[in-house]
Amino acid sequence: FLLLGTDFNIDSLPLPRKAHHDWAVFHEESPKNNYKLFHKPVITLFNYTATFSRHSHLPLTTQYLESIEVLKSLRYLVPLQSKNKLRKRLAPLVYVQSDCDPPSDRDSYVRELMTYIEVDSYGECLRNKDLPQQLKNPASMDADGFYRIIAQYKFILAFENAVCDDYITEKFWRPLKLGVVPVYYGSPSITDWLPSNKSAILVSEFSHPRELASYIRRLDSDDRLYEAYVEWKLKGEISNQRLLTALRERKWGVQDVNQDNYIDAFECMVCTKVWANIRLQEKVSKSKVGIEPAGWPS
Secondary structure, X not given: OEEEHHHOOHHHOOOOOOOOOOOXXXXXXXXXXXXXXXXXXXXXXXXXXXXXXXXXXOOOOOOOOOOHHHHHOOOOOOOHHHHHHHOOOOOOEEEOOOOOOOOOOHHHHHHHHOOOOXXXXXXXXXXXXXXXXXXXXXXXXXXXXXXXXXXXXXXXXXXXXXXXXXXXXXXXXXXXXXXXXXXXXXXXXXXXXXXXXXXXXXXXXXXXXXXXXXXXXXXXXXXXXXXXXXXXXXXXXXXXXXXHHHHHHOOOOOOOOOOOOHHHHHHHXXXXXXXXHXXXXXXXXXXXXXXXXXXOOO
16 A cells, blocks of 8 residues: 555555555655654554655655756856855845745744845745746746846755755755855754755854854855855865765656656555565465475575
8 A cells, every 4th residue: 555645644544454464655745744654653654665764765865856967067156256246236145935934933033034134035935025027936946047046146045844854855955056055954964965064054053043144244255265165066076975875876866757756666666575575475485385486496
């Protein structure tokens, strides 16, 4: 039985559960979308899982990252000298969020931060700047025009809707692709997934928004300090072996017609494991009655 986590509730479980029943759940969202699945008594009901956690049978931690190549790409990178000139009309920080007041309480933090440093906010949450009409639809957030607007900024507030190990979304990967330094709040395990040790500013390292604002102003005024955060991008050097290995070994692709998507990969993985268990049970049953299964050496 394969269940989709978004639609999951306890009443949907296929009871009574027989000894030979395997349960599998696919859920790419955060606990904000279905908190029940992230309590141990529930998630351990399933034989096979696909969630954002690295501990899943099919981890979806990198589900928003197409490839190492897009991280290294300089397609949208705006040179620092140009960004410095753009600072005459743009804030150092940009915030784009329309899902307001989620469990992470990100808007409260950003509201406080705005009292210490200028932030251009384009989304519905704390909006003080408007996108062009053609880009106001949330579906346009992967459009070339939207990318080029965001790429003009030095820093972006990349705040997740929930704070969970390994829950990392496009809010983190998108600025890295565009050559913008993410000011990140979300996964406590984010350091395990950074392209390099100095590729993001972590909110958790600052005791107060005032301190964070002061640090960003310092980087904004010192090209040498700022460039240290984009050096990995300019050189195309990704030092994080965990990230490299995860992308190399995953069995599915993101926006890649030449690879299975993660849903297909999960279904195939479950099918393979179920059949492997059936064959193993058959071998055990035959060996118990003294029947030598075909293919075993005499």
